Amino acid sequence: MMKNRIIIVGRPNVGKSTLFNRIIGRRKSIVYDLPGVTRDIIESEAEWKGKRFIVADTGGIFERGGELFKSIEEEVKKNLSDAKAILFVVDAKEGLTEADRYVAKMLYPYKEKVFLVVNKVDNEKLQRQAYDFYSLGFDRVFLVSAQHGRGVDELLSAVCDLLEDEPTKLEYEGIKVSFVGRPNVGKSSLINAILGSQRVLVSPIAGTTRDAVEIPFTYSDQKFVLIDTAGIRRRTKVEYGVEFFSVGRAIKAIELSDVSCLVLDMSEGITHQDQKIGGLIERRYKACVIVGNKFDLVKTDKNSALEYVKRQLSFLDYAPVVFTSALKGVGINELLHAVVLAYQDYTKEHKTSFINRAVQKVMGEKPPPVYKGKEVKVYYAFQEGTKPPTVVIITNYPEGWKESYKRFFVRKLREHLRIRHSPIKLIIRGRE
Ligand code: GDP
Ligand code: GDP
Secondary structure, eight states: OOOOEEEEEOSTTSSHHHHHHHHHTOOSOOOOOOTTTSOSOEEEEEEETTEEEEEEEOGGGGGOOHHHHHHHHHHHHHHHHHOSEEEEEEETTTOOOHHHHHHHHHHGGGGGGEEEEEEOOOSGGGHHHHGGGGGGOOSEEEEOBTTTTBTHHHHHHHHHTTOOOOOSOOOOOSEEEEEEOSTTSSHHHHHHHHHHSTTEEEOSBOEEOSSOEEEEEEETTEEEEEEESSOOOSSOOSOOOOOOOOHHHHHHHHHHOSEEEEEEETTTOOOHHHHHHHHHHHHTTOEEEEEEEOGGGOOSOHHHHHHHHHHHTGGGTTSOEEEOBTTTTBSHHHHHHHHHHHHHHHTOOOOHHHHHHHHHHHHHHOOOOOBTTBOOOEEEEEEEETTTTEEEEEESOGGGOOHHHHHHHHHHHHHHHTOTTSOOEEEEEEOO
16 A cells, blocks of 8 residues: 555646646556546555655535535545645635635645645746735745646645655556557547547556556456556647657557557558568567557458458567447457457467477478588477567587578467467577
8 A cells, every 4th residue: 555645635726637637647648437446545656756646536425515525524634634745726716705705714624734835836927826825824835837837846846845754666567558650540539539538547646657648447357457658648639739749658568568459540541661570569569469550441351451461460460450430439359358368478478398399390391501500409498488488408519500590480480389369489598
Protein backbone atom coordinates (compact mmCIF):
# COMPACT_ATOMS: atom_id res chain seq x y z
CA MET A 1 0.00 0.00 0.00
CA MET A 2 1.21 3.40 -0.94
CA LYS A 3 1.33 5.68 2.08
CA ASN A 4 1.54 8.89 0.15
CA ARG A 5 -1.88 9.97 -1.01
CA ILE A 6 -2.71 13.39 -2.30
CA ILE A 7 -6.36 14.18 -2.75
CA ILE A 8 -7.85 16.91 -4.92
CA VAL A 9 -11.16 18.42 -3.80
CA GLY A 10 -13.29 21.36 -4.81
CA ARG A 11 -16.62 22.23 -6.37
CA PRO A 12 -17.23 21.39 -10.05
CA ASN A 13 -15.46 23.25 -12.85
CA VAL A 14 -12.69 24.80 -10.81
CA GLY A 15 -10.07 22.75 -12.69
CA LYS A 16 -9.52 19.65 -10.54
CA SER A 17 -9.30 17.35 -13.50
CA THR A 18 -6.95 19.70 -15.29
CA LEU A 19 -4.69 19.86 -12.24
CA PHE A 20 -4.84 16.07 -11.88
CA ASN A 21 -3.73 15.59 -15.47
CA ARG A 22 -1.02 18.19 -15.04
CA ILE A 23 0.35 16.37 -11.97
CA ILE A 24 0.40 12.93 -13.56
CA GLY A 25 1.83 14.33 -16.77
CA ARG A 26 -0.74 13.15 -19.25
CA ARG A 27 -0.52 14.88 -22.53
CA LYS A 28 -2.52 13.45 -25.34
CA SER A 29 -6.23 12.94 -25.50
CA ILE A 30 -7.55 9.45 -25.43
CA VAL A 31 -11.00 10.11 -24.17
CA TYR A 32 -12.87 7.47 -22.39
CA ASP A 33 -16.00 7.78 -20.45
CA LEU A 34 -16.80 4.49 -18.84
CA PRO A 35 -18.48 3.14 -15.80
CA GLY A 36 -15.76 2.11 -13.43
CA VAL A 37 -13.26 4.52 -14.81
CA THR A 38 -15.14 7.74 -14.45
CA ARG A 39 -16.06 7.08 -10.90
CA ASP A 40 -16.35 9.61 -8.19
CA ILE A 41 -12.73 9.20 -7.33
CA ILE A 42 -10.09 8.57 -9.91
CA GLU A 43 -6.58 7.72 -8.82
CA SER A 44 -3.23 7.54 -10.43
CA GLU A 45 0.31 6.94 -9.39
CA ALA A 46 2.67 9.81 -10.00
CA GLU A 47 6.16 10.95 -9.24
CA TRP A 48 7.63 14.34 -8.50
CA LYS A 49 11.32 14.99 -7.96
CA GLY A 50 11.93 11.47 -6.72
CA LYS A 51 8.89 11.32 -4.44
CA ARG A 52 6.24 8.81 -5.42
CA PHE A 53 2.62 9.20 -4.49
CA ILE A 54 -0.95 8.47 -5.45
CA VAL A 55 -3.02 11.41 -6.51
CA ALA A 56 -6.80 11.14 -6.32
CA ASP A 57 -9.30 13.39 -8.05
CA THR A 58 -12.62 13.45 -6.24
CA GLY A 59 -14.33 14.56 -9.44
CA GLY A 60 -18.02 15.12 -9.07
CA ILE A 61 -18.39 14.28 -5.39
CA PHE A 62 -19.21 17.82 -4.39
CA GLU A 63 -21.75 18.18 -7.16
CA ARG A 64 -24.08 16.18 -5.08
CA GLY A 65 -25.91 18.00 -2.37
CA GLY A 66 -28.05 16.93 0.56
CA GLU A 67 -29.17 13.34 0.83
CA LEU A 68 -26.94 11.75 -1.70
CA PHE A 69 -23.92 13.43 -0.31
CA LYS A 70 -24.77 12.14 3.19
CA SER A 71 -24.50 8.59 1.93
CA ILE A 72 -20.91 8.99 0.83
CA GLU A 73 -19.84 11.38 3.56
CA GLU A 74 -18.09 8.63 5.47
CA GLU A 75 -16.12 7.61 2.42
CA VAL A 76 -15.10 11.19 1.75
CA LYS A 77 -14.02 11.66 5.36
CA LYS A 78 -11.93 8.52 5.25
CA ASN A 79 -10.27 9.77 2.09
CA LEU A 80 -9.54 13.10 3.68
CA SER A 81 -8.08 11.65 6.85
CA ASP A 82 -5.96 9.08 4.94
CA ALA A 83 -4.46 11.75 2.69
CA LYS A 84 -1.01 13.18 3.33
CA ALA A 85 -2.05 16.37 1.57
CA ILE A 86 -5.34 17.86 0.41
CA LEU A 87 -5.39 20.16 -2.59
CA PHE A 88 -8.44 22.35 -2.24
CA VAL A 89 -9.03 23.90 -5.65
CA VAL A 90 -10.97 27.14 -6.16
CA ASP A 91 -11.52 29.30 -9.24
CA ALA A 92 -10.01 32.80 -9.33
CA LYS A 93 -12.09 33.80 -12.34
CA GLU A 94 -15.38 32.96 -10.66
CA GLY A 95 -14.32 34.26 -7.28
CA LEU A 96 -15.32 32.92 -3.89
CA THR A 97 -18.68 31.12 -3.88
CA GLU A 98 -21.03 29.59 -1.35
CA ALA A 99 -20.05 26.13 -2.58
CA ASP A 100 -16.39 26.91 -1.84
CA ARG A 101 -17.28 27.85 1.72
CA TYR A 102 -19.19 24.61 2.08
CA VAL A 103 -16.15 22.57 1.00
CA ALA A 104 -13.88 24.70 3.23
CA LYS A 105 -15.98 23.93 6.27
CA MET A 106 -15.61 20.25 5.59
CA LEU A 107 -11.83 20.63 5.40
CA TYR A 108 -11.21 22.61 8.59
CA PRO A 109 -10.51 19.52 10.70
CA TYR A 110 -7.64 18.71 8.31
CA LYS A 111 -6.40 22.29 8.10
CA GLU A 112 -2.75 21.50 8.71
CA LYS A 113 -2.49 19.49 5.48
CA VAL A 114 -4.72 21.59 3.24
CA PHE A 115 -3.19 23.48 0.32
CA LEU A 116 -5.57 26.09 -0.99
CA VAL A 117 -5.03 26.08 -4.74
CA VAL A 118 -6.37 29.23 -6.35
CA ASN A 119 -6.62 28.12 -9.96
CA LYS A 120 -7.03 29.89 -13.31
CA VAL A 121 -4.59 32.62 -12.32
CA ASP A 122 -3.37 32.62 -15.91
CA ASN A 123 -1.59 35.99 -15.66
CA GLU A 124 -0.43 38.65 -13.21
CA LYS A 125 -3.62 40.65 -13.65
CA LEU A 126 -5.74 37.87 -12.28
CA GLN A 127 -3.69 37.69 -9.10
CA ARG A 128 -5.62 40.48 -7.43
CA GLN A 129 -8.83 38.50 -7.83
CA ALA A 130 -7.29 35.71 -5.81
CA TYR A 131 -6.91 37.64 -2.57
CA ASP A 132 -10.53 37.07 -1.50
CA PHE A 133 -9.73 33.46 -0.89
CA TYR A 134 -7.39 34.25 1.98
CA SER A 135 -10.53 34.86 4.01
CA LEU A 136 -11.17 31.12 4.00
CA GLY A 137 -8.50 30.88 6.65
CA PHE A 138 -6.01 28.39 5.24
CA ASP A 139 -2.31 29.06 5.77
CA ARG A 140 -1.00 27.51 2.61
CA VAL A 141 -2.24 29.41 -0.41
CA PHE A 142 -0.91 28.86 -3.94
CA LEU A 143 -1.88 30.81 -7.01
CA VAL A 144 -1.67 28.56 -10.06
CA SER A 145 -2.87 28.04 -13.58
CA ALA A 146 -3.40 24.31 -14.01
CA GLN A 147 -3.99 24.79 -17.69
CA HIS A 148 -0.74 26.63 -18.37
CA GLY A 149 1.30 24.95 -15.66
CA ARG A 150 1.93 28.22 -13.85
CA GLY A 151 2.82 27.81 -10.16
CA VAL A 152 2.30 24.05 -10.20
CA ASP A 153 6.00 23.34 -9.56
CA GLU A 154 6.00 25.47 -6.42
CA LEU A 155 2.80 23.83 -5.24
CA LEU A 156 4.11 20.29 -5.72
CA SER A 157 7.44 21.08 -4.10
CA ALA A 158 5.61 22.28 -1.00
CA VAL A 159 3.32 19.23 -1.07
CA CYS A 160 6.28 16.87 -1.38
CA ASP A 161 7.70 18.19 1.88
CA LEU A 162 4.81 16.44 3.60
CA LEU A 163 5.39 13.12 1.82
CA GLU A 164 7.38 10.09 2.93
CA ASP A 165 9.92 8.28 0.80
CA GLU A 166 8.31 5.40 -1.06
CA PRO A 167 10.97 3.11 -2.49
CA THR A 168 8.95 0.32 -4.11
CA LYS A 169 7.06 0.51 -7.36
CA LEU A 170 3.47 -0.57 -7.87
CA GLU A 171 3.23 -3.54 -10.21
CA TYR A 172 0.09 -4.67 -11.95
CA GLU A 173 -0.46 -8.26 -12.96
CA GLY A 174 -1.29 -9.20 -16.51
CA ILE A 175 -0.16 -9.15 -20.12
CA LYS A 176 1.46 -5.80 -20.78
CA VAL A 177 0.13 -4.62 -24.11
CA SER A 178 0.75 -1.42 -26.04
CA PHE A 179 -0.46 0.14 -29.28
CA VAL A 180 2.06 1.77 -31.54
CA GLY A 181 1.83 3.19 -35.01
CA ARG A 182 1.78 6.34 -37.07
CA PRO A 183 -0.48 9.22 -36.02
CA ASN A 184 -4.11 8.83 -37.13
CA VAL A 185 -4.07 5.10 -37.78
CA GLY A 186 -6.60 4.71 -34.96
CA LYS A 187 -4.63 3.84 -31.84
CA SER A 188 -6.74 5.95 -29.49
CA SER A 189 -9.94 4.74 -31.15
CA LEU A 190 -8.85 1.12 -30.67
CA ILE A 191 -7.99 1.69 -27.03
CA ASN A 192 -11.37 3.28 -26.51
CA ALA A 193 -13.10 0.42 -28.31
CA ILE A 194 -11.31 -2.10 -26.09
CA LEU A 195 -11.90 -0.29 -22.83
CA GLY A 196 -15.49 0.39 -23.87
CA SER A 197 -16.24 -3.18 -24.93
CA GLN A 198 -18.94 -4.85 -22.87
CA ARG A 199 -16.80 -7.88 -22.27
CA VAL A 200 -13.90 -5.92 -20.87
CA LEU A 201 -13.74 -4.95 -17.21
CA VAL A 202 -11.62 -1.90 -16.60
CA SER A 203 -10.04 -1.48 -13.22
CA PRO A 204 -10.92 1.85 -11.66
CA ILE A 205 -7.35 2.39 -10.61
CA ALA A 206 -4.91 3.37 -13.29
CA GLY A 207 -1.26 3.78 -12.44
CA THR A 208 1.33 6.16 -13.69
CA THR A 209 5.03 5.72 -13.81
CA ARG A 210 7.38 8.38 -14.99
CA ASP A 211 7.08 7.06 -18.53
CA ALA A 212 3.61 5.66 -18.99
CA VAL A 213 0.06 5.35 -17.85
CA GLU A 214 -0.91 1.79 -16.98
CA ILE A 215 -4.55 0.71 -17.17
CA PRO A 216 -5.35 -2.76 -15.87
CA PHE A 217 -8.32 -4.56 -17.42
CA THR A 218 -9.75 -8.05 -17.64
CA TYR A 219 -11.20 -9.91 -20.61
CA SER A 220 -12.42 -13.54 -20.47
CA ASP A 221 -10.66 -14.00 -17.13
CA GLN A 222 -7.40 -12.88 -18.66
CA LYS A 223 -5.68 -9.91 -17.07
CA PHE A 224 -4.08 -7.22 -19.20
CA VAL A 225 -2.25 -4.02 -18.47
CA LEU A 226 -2.54 -1.40 -21.15
CA ILE A 227 0.67 0.58 -21.42
CA ASP A 228 0.03 4.03 -22.79
CA THR A 229 2.89 6.42 -23.25
CA ALA A 230 0.84 8.92 -25.20
CA GLY A 231 -1.20 9.57 -22.13
CA ILE A 232 -4.84 9.42 -21.30
CA ARG A 233 -7.14 12.19 -20.38
CA ARG A 234 -10.68 11.92 -19.30
CA ARG A 235 -13.39 14.51 -19.65
CA THR A 236 -11.33 16.44 -22.12
CA LYS A 237 -12.48 19.86 -22.99
CA VAL A 238 -9.30 21.18 -24.46
CA GLU A 239 -8.55 20.76 -28.13
CA TYR A 240 -5.10 19.56 -28.96
CA GLY A 241 -3.25 19.97 -32.21
CA VAL A 242 -2.35 17.11 -34.50
CA GLU A 243 0.00 14.77 -32.74
CA PHE A 244 3.46 14.37 -34.18
CA PHE A 245 5.00 10.93 -34.22
CA SER A 246 7.45 10.47 -31.39
CA VAL A 247 9.87 7.58 -31.89
CA GLY A 248 11.06 7.89 -28.30
CA ARG A 249 7.56 7.45 -27.00
CA ALA A 250 6.93 4.44 -29.23
CA ILE A 251 10.19 2.82 -28.12
CA LYS A 252 9.30 3.38 -24.48
CA ALA A 253 5.89 1.77 -24.99
CA ILE A 254 7.44 -1.20 -26.78
CA GLU A 255 10.07 -1.68 -24.10
CA LEU A 256 7.51 -1.59 -21.30
CA SER A 257 5.23 -4.17 -22.92
CA ASP A 258 5.15 -7.91 -23.59
CA VAL A 259 3.02 -7.62 -26.71
CA SER A 260 3.14 -4.57 -28.96
CA CYS A 261 0.25 -4.08 -31.33
CA LEU A 262 1.42 -2.48 -34.54
CA VAL A 263 -1.58 -0.52 -35.77
CA LEU A 264 -1.96 0.08 -39.52
CA ASP A 265 -4.41 2.18 -41.46
CA MET A 266 -5.61 -0.29 -44.09
CA SER A 267 -7.35 2.43 -46.06
CA GLU A 268 -3.99 4.06 -46.69
CA GLY A 269 -1.86 0.96 -47.03
CA ILE A 270 1.45 0.12 -45.42
CA THR A 271 4.10 2.82 -45.55
CA HIS A 272 7.80 2.95 -44.94
CA GLN A 273 7.15 4.41 -41.50
CA ASP A 274 4.92 1.45 -40.56
CA GLN A 275 7.80 -0.84 -41.48
CA LYS A 276 10.18 1.21 -39.38
CA ILE A 277 7.94 1.01 -36.33
CA GLY A 278 7.60 -2.73 -36.93
CA GLY A 279 11.38 -2.91 -36.97
CA LEU A 280 11.50 -1.27 -33.54
CA ILE A 281 9.38 -4.12 -32.19
CA GLU A 282 11.32 -6.85 -33.94
CA ARG A 283 14.71 -5.59 -32.80
CA ARG A 284 13.58 -5.62 -29.19
CA TYR A 285 12.39 -9.24 -29.48
CA LYS A 286 8.85 -8.38 -28.40
CA ALA A 287 5.76 -10.36 -29.24
CA CYS A 288 3.62 -8.52 -31.76
CA VAL A 289 0.12 -8.42 -33.16
CA ILE A 290 -0.38 -6.64 -36.47
CA VAL A 291 -3.65 -4.74 -36.42
CA GLY A 292 -5.04 -3.77 -39.83
CA ASN A 293 -7.42 -1.06 -38.69
CA LYS A 294 -10.04 0.95 -40.64
CA PHE A 295 -10.93 -2.26 -42.43
CA ASP A 296 -14.44 -0.88 -42.87
CA LEU A 297 -12.99 1.41 -45.56
CA VAL A 298 -11.32 -1.42 -47.46
CA LYS A 299 -12.88 -3.07 -50.52
CA THR A 300 -10.58 -6.11 -50.88
CA ASP A 301 -11.27 -9.38 -49.09
CA LYS A 302 -9.48 -10.55 -45.97
CA ASN A 303 -7.28 -13.08 -47.73
CA SER A 304 -5.73 -10.63 -50.16
CA ALA A 305 -5.36 -8.09 -47.35
CA LEU A 306 -3.56 -10.71 -45.28
CA GLU A 307 -1.25 -11.57 -48.14
CA TYR A 308 -0.45 -7.90 -48.62
CA VAL A 309 0.35 -7.39 -44.92
CA LYS A 310 2.51 -10.52 -44.77
CA ARG A 311 4.45 -9.36 -47.82
CA GLN A 312 5.04 -5.82 -46.60
CA LEU A 313 5.96 -6.87 -43.07
CA SER A 314 7.66 -10.19 -43.79
CA PHE A 315 10.21 -9.67 -41.02
CA LEU A 316 7.35 -9.85 -38.50
CA ASP A 317 6.34 -13.29 -39.76
CA TYR A 318 5.62 -14.45 -36.21
CA ALA A 319 2.99 -11.77 -35.57
CA PRO A 320 -0.67 -12.76 -35.83
CA VAL A 321 -2.62 -10.42 -38.11
CA VAL A 322 -6.10 -9.19 -37.28
CA PHE A 323 -8.37 -6.76 -39.11
CA THR A 324 -10.41 -4.29 -37.14
CA SER A 325 -12.67 -1.33 -37.35
CA ALA A 326 -12.25 0.67 -34.20
CA LEU A 327 -15.00 2.93 -35.47
CA LYS A 328 -17.56 0.12 -35.68
CA GLY A 329 -16.15 -1.92 -32.80
CA VAL A 330 -15.38 -4.83 -35.12
CA GLY A 331 -12.53 -7.29 -34.50
CA ILE A 332 -11.86 -6.27 -30.90
CA ASN A 333 -12.37 -9.79 -29.52
CA GLU A 334 -10.12 -11.27 -32.21
CA LEU A 335 -7.50 -8.67 -31.37
CA LEU A 336 -7.45 -9.56 -27.67
CA HIS A 337 -7.38 -13.28 -28.50
CA ALA A 338 -4.38 -12.68 -30.74
CA VAL A 339 -2.62 -10.81 -27.93
CA VAL A 340 -3.16 -13.79 -25.63
CA LEU A 341 -1.95 -16.21 -28.31
CA ALA A 342 1.22 -14.19 -28.88
CA TYR A 343 1.81 -13.93 -25.15
CA GLN A 344 1.44 -17.68 -24.65
CA ASP A 345 4.24 -18.32 -27.13
CA TYR A 346 6.27 -15.42 -25.75
CA THR A 347 6.32 -17.13 -22.35
CA LYS A 348 6.61 -20.73 -23.56
CA GLU A 349 9.15 -22.95 -21.83
CA HIS A 350 10.50 -26.25 -23.13
CA LYS A 351 12.56 -29.02 -21.56
CA THR A 352 16.20 -29.29 -22.53
CA SER A 353 15.60 -32.63 -24.22
CA PHE A 354 12.88 -31.14 -26.43
CA ILE A 355 15.08 -28.16 -27.30
CA ASN A 356 17.98 -30.43 -28.24
CA ARG A 357 15.79 -32.62 -30.41
CA ALA A 358 14.51 -29.55 -32.27
CA VAL A 359 18.03 -28.18 -32.70
CA GLN A 360 19.28 -31.50 -34.05
CA LYS A 361 16.40 -31.59 -36.51
CA VAL A 362 17.35 -28.19 -37.90
CA MET A 363 21.03 -29.18 -38.04
CA GLY A 364 19.98 -32.30 -39.92
CA GLU A 365 18.05 -30.26 -42.47
CA LYS A 366 20.76 -27.69 -43.05
CA PRO A 367 23.82 -27.13 -40.83
CA PRO A 368 25.78 -23.86 -40.82
CA PRO A 369 28.20 -23.53 -43.75
CA VAL A 370 31.69 -24.87 -43.26
CA TYR A 371 33.80 -22.38 -41.31
CA LYS A 372 37.50 -22.02 -42.22
CA GLY A 373 37.40 -25.47 -43.67
CA LYS A 374 35.87 -26.98 -40.51
CA GLU A 375 32.44 -28.39 -39.82
CA VAL A 376 30.37 -26.27 -37.41
CA LYS A 377 28.86 -28.47 -34.71
CA VAL A 378 26.35 -28.04 -31.87
CA TYR A 379 27.44 -29.72 -28.63
CA TYR A 380 24.18 -29.05 -26.87
CA ALA A 381 21.42 -26.50 -26.46
CA PHE A 382 19.03 -25.34 -23.78
CA GLN A 383 16.44 -22.69 -23.06
CA GLU A 384 17.81 -19.93 -20.89
CA GLY A 385 14.61 -18.01 -20.32
CA THR A 386 11.33 -16.66 -21.59
CA LYS A 387 9.96 -13.30 -22.72
CA PRO A 388 11.04 -14.09 -25.40
CA PRO A 389 11.98 -17.78 -25.39
CA THR A 390 15.77 -17.65 -25.41
CA VAL A 391 17.76 -20.58 -26.72
CA VAL A 392 21.45 -21.00 -26.05
CA ILE A 393 23.54 -23.01 -28.51
CA ILE A 394 26.92 -24.32 -27.43
CA THR A 395 29.07 -24.75 -30.52
CA ASN A 396 32.65 -25.33 -31.57
CA TYR A 397 32.74 -22.20 -33.77
CA PRO A 398 30.54 -19.28 -32.64
CA GLU A 399 32.04 -17.17 -35.44
CA GLY A 400 30.71 -19.70 -37.93
CA TRP A 401 27.11 -18.63 -37.24
CA LYS A 402 26.39 -15.85 -39.72
CA GLU A 403 23.35 -13.56 -39.47
CA SER A 404 21.57 -15.00 -42.50
CA TYR A 405 21.97 -18.55 -41.22
CA LYS A 406 20.82 -17.55 -37.73
CA ARG A 407 17.65 -16.09 -39.25
CA PHE A 408 16.98 -19.36 -41.08
CA PHE A 409 17.81 -21.35 -37.94
CA VAL A 410 15.38 -19.40 -35.77
CA ARG A 411 12.60 -19.73 -38.34
CA LYS A 412 13.03 -23.50 -38.40
CA LEU A 413 13.40 -23.69 -34.64
CA ARG A 414 10.12 -21.85 -34.16
CA GLU A 415 8.44 -24.50 -36.31
CA HIS A 416 9.90 -27.43 -34.41
CA LEU A 417 9.35 -25.88 -30.99
CA ARG A 418 5.80 -24.87 -31.99
CA ILE A 419 6.47 -21.26 -31.03
CA ARG A 420 4.65 -19.77 -33.97
CA HIS A 421 3.70 -16.40 -32.57
CA SER A 422 6.76 -15.18 -30.73
CA PRO A 423 10.29 -14.29 -31.71
CA ILE A 424 13.01 -16.55 -30.39
CA LYS A 425 16.26 -15.09 -29.20
CA LEU A 426 19.25 -17.15 -30.17
CA ILE A 427 22.49 -17.00 -28.20
CA ILE A 428 25.54 -18.67 -29.70
CA ARG A 429 28.33 -19.60 -27.30
CA GLY A 430 31.60 -21.42 -27.54
CA ARG A 431 32.60 -24.12 -25.09
CA GLU A 432 34.44 -22.50 -22.17
P1 GDP B 1 -13.24 20.04 -12.59
O1 GDP B 1 -14.70 19.90 -12.83
O2 GDP B 1 -12.96 20.73 -11.30
O3 GDP B 1 -12.48 18.76 -12.74
O4 GDP B 1 -12.71 21.07 -13.70
P2 GDP B 1 -11.97 20.81 -15.09
O5 GDP B 1 -10.58 20.42 -14.88
O6 GDP B 1 -12.84 19.93 -15.90
O7 GDP B 1 -11.95 22.31 -15.66
C1 GDP B 1 -13.12 23.08 -15.84
C2 GDP B 1 -12.85 24.11 -16.90
O8 GDP B 1 -11.87 25.07 -16.46
C3 GDP B 1 -12.30 23.55 -18.18
O9 GDP B 1 -12.89 24.21 -19.26
C4 GDP B 1 -10.82 23.84 -18.09
O10 GDP B 1 -10.24 23.97 -19.37
C5 GDP B 1 -10.81 25.15 -17.36
N1 GDP B 1 -9.54 25.39 -16.65
C6 GDP B 1 -8.88 24.52 -15.86
N2 GDP B 1 -7.74 25.08 -15.39
C7 GDP B 1 -7.67 26.33 -15.91
C8 GDP B 1 -6.74 27.41 -15.80
O11 GDP B 1 -5.70 27.31 -15.15
N3 GDP B 1 -7.03 28.55 -16.46
C9 GDP B 1 -8.17 28.69 -17.21
N4 GDP B 1 -8.38 29.85 -17.82
N5 GDP B 1 -9.07 27.70 -17.35
C10 GDP B 1 -8.83 26.53 -16.70
P1 GDP C 1 -4.33 7.79 -33.44
O1 GDP C 1 -3.66 9.09 -33.78
O2 GDP C 1 -3.56 6.64 -33.99
O3 GDP C 1 -4.61 7.63 -31.99
O4 GDP C 1 -5.72 7.78 -34.24
P2 GDP C 1 -7.19 8.13 -33.77
O5 GDP C 1 -7.74 7.05 -32.92
O6 GDP C 1 -7.19 9.51 -33.20
O7 GDP C 1 -7.97 8.08 -35.15
C1 GDP C 1 -7.67 8.95 -36.22
C2 GDP C 1 -8.90 9.11 -37.09
O8 GDP C 1 -9.26 7.90 -37.72
C3 GDP C 1 -10.12 9.57 -36.33
O9 GDP C 1 -10.83 10.48 -37.10
C4 GDP C 1 -10.91 8.28 -36.14
O10 GDP C 1 -12.29 8.52 -36.03
C5 GDP C 1 -10.59 7.54 -37.42
N1 GDP C 1 -10.67 6.09 -37.23
C6 GDP C 1 -10.08 5.35 -36.27
N2 GDP C 1 -10.35 4.04 -36.42
C7 GDP C 1 -11.15 3.94 -37.51
C8 GDP C 1 -11.76 2.84 -38.20
O11 GDP C 1 -11.65 1.67 -37.82
N3 GDP C 1 -12.47 3.14 -39.32
C9 GDP C 1 -12.63 4.41 -39.77
N4 GDP C 1 -13.35 4.60 -40.87
N5 GDP C 1 -12.07 5.46 -39.16
C10 GDP C 1 -11.33 5.24 -38.04
